[in-house]
Amino acid sequence: MQNAIYKQFWKYTIPTVAAMLVNGLYQVVDGIFIGRYVGADGLAGINVAWPIIGSILGIGMMVGVGTGALVSIKQGEQDGEGAKRILTTGLLLLVALMPLVATTLFFFADDFIYWQGAGGRVYELSLQYLNILIVACVFSLGSIAVPFLLRNDDSPNLATILMVIGAVTNIVLDYIFIAWLDWELTGAAIATALAQMVVTILGVGYFFTSKAKLRLTLSDLKVQWDVVPKIITIGTSSFFMYAYTSIMVALHNNLFAQYGSALLIGAYAILGYIVTVYYLVAEGIANGMQPLVSYNHGSRNQDNIRKLLKVAMGSAVLGGVAFVALMNIFPYQFVSVFNNTDQQLIDSTVVGIRLHMFALFLDGFLVVAAAYYQSVNKGSKAMFVTIGNMVIQLPFLFIMPKLYGVTGIWIAFPLSNIALSLVVMSMLWRDIKKLSNESATEPSVQAS
Template sequence: MLSKNITQQFWRYSIPSVVAMIVSGIYLIVDGIFIGQVLGAEGLAAINLAWPIIFLVTGLGLMVGVGAGALISIASGEGDKQRVQSLFNHALLLMVLMALIFSAILALLGANPITWQGASGNIQQLAESYLGILGNGALVVLFSCALPILIRNDNSPNFATILMVIGALANIGLDYLFIVKWNWELAGAAYATLGAQAIVMLLALAYFGSRYSNLRFQFSGFRLNTRYLANISNLGLSSFFTTVYTAFITLIHNYLFLRYGSITETGAYAIVLYLSVIYYFIAEGFANGMQPLISYNYGAKRYDNVLKVMALGFSIILGTGVAAVLLMNGFSEFSVGVFNNDDPALLDATVSGIRLHLWAMPLDGLVFTGAVVFQSINRASRATFISLGNMAIQLPFMLVLPFLFRVNGIWLVMPLSTVLLSLLVAWWLVKLVQQFKAELALKQA
């Protein structure tokens, strides 16, 4: 990573990561298209009720993948091969433990996570069927999220991208078979997702057992070090809380839309999330591509390279955010129509949601990427604060705005709170840049 031009390295890591995330976004959107066209607003509302809980196990996978990946890259930059292997072994152990704990907790809770959101009747049954299937496959979900990140940090970003593409194509094909052909409703969508993730997991495990991987399954001399488990969890905690934030916000929005609106508004919210997913995945792709480069160069004390990667990443993420907002507002009726089976009320509610809910998306990308930067340099507390702050800032808005402005107030909760948090994150990033420049000046003196 030090021998090549850092700009070339940025694109080498970012492009595969972005492609992988876009592909993931496309197959999520295709999920929504199948559900919207076959089951309508009711199906869209039901899957949105199940997703907050599924986000949690996804967050555990990201926590282990990002936390271990950053530590592995830092250790590689420092030339400590023994610590690299030990971190990998502990990451695998942590994934198994967390999947078992999640499945056990979900079994104890039963249908409560769905009913807590105010669901009843058919949408509750649809959501429960989806959640039950993916909850039982938590180990597969977690591994399929974490392993591609570790592969990317193992200097194989292209293979990580290929894995995501394979998973996406498998999910689309299984969606068509299970939902359209066999009419399995939301259970079909769950089985399609789980089947695609199982393929990704198995191929990833095969990679780590091959000659192409620098990380190996070497457990003969393995010694449990709880400090490694804690370090991985602590550094990846921001990624987990970012996903918890998404789950929490989705859950509360579902509850508020069902309370102040109807199933139509809840279905509209699902479509808005599907449409925004492409930008968020592009931003996440660039942020994920930045992480190994920042971690490695930070470990090697090449602060000039760290600054270049940050400048490139943030300019692209903010620019694509502005473009996404303009495109979604300019072509809102067309894009909503892809998910809508001739329901004018659903169309009107979704177009309104796009205009009120998504205008601050570029700043959301800034906040997310800021957390990744602090993770990359092993400043876990600041990264975690950003993720938790995202939830804390929104709570007062959630209490006041729906009461004052009903459904329109619900749509405005996220963008207004994002503006406030982005001011703090931007200030922290400016201070970080100043620190790196000061370190460079001392080295050159």
């Protein structure tokens, strides 16, 4: 019985990591096709669009994580009807957010591109992508939220299968639209939107079939208004995790344009695609842990929560150390996947790998820490981890480029990561000790 919780963890985590990696192929495959067929300007264009894309994905993640955590807690309390009401509220919230997101994009996308220092060809390519996203944003929201809901319905394998279907669709359409028809970033955006549409429709459709534990009918589609703030509160730190990344990408783009050139934005884009692989593994581990920690929190099993946190944290951090080592041993091999003809672009990206990513494994630590706090309904601490990541990086990004130019831009991120991780380690250590004390006193309380 001792190992049962670890088996459950891997049962959830392996398909979740696989799903995240496959889902990440939407971005990475776009990057490979853009880098090879459009070049450095195309990579810079997609990277300038990414902060807006990331913010939309963050909204989808907020609804997915918040809804999923509350559904799991209700299931832990053996309240099936309550879980179903929360699920329908989450799905309808996604639909309600679509016009708000599309309108904001329509009015402000081009201003945001200009702010990042993009002009000329880079500006045109970036706008190509965002014009499609305005129309397809509901599928962007759905494709990131639905897998969370499937996993919380005890269907992690189905979530993975859907991600595979979406990724294969994306790869095939990328080839047709970018490599064959030469539609540049318009083609990349249409390919991604259609793939996300497939995932969203099939995923939502599953909940209306007999295979769903929380089976829905059209009459169930009602909003439970008092649940909406709870979904947003729990999921807000996930939104800020994406929003933080988006703001940091935008700031880096602006600084690289200011201190260097559009080519450096392209190099930063390649680096972003490469490290996406590790981020997705870390997020997959954290998201695989989430329903189990939420369930055990609902059933007040502190010992299992402690074990889940330990195995998730160890997997994310050790995986990060291995990834950093591989990137530094084989940097040219990693970069050449995206572009093997522009030597200046390749060399700039390798410099970025050496300077920007040596503390990457600490991001895995921070992602798991934030997910743990979300899972036990401590949204404020989860938000502290996420917002802290952004706030602590800002002074480094302000000071380091002034002192060291482009090198200062590259090293600001790892230095700020080290500083924040020391603070979060202290906070998490105190909470784990408290959890251990609760676990030790529970049997004596029950006995009395």
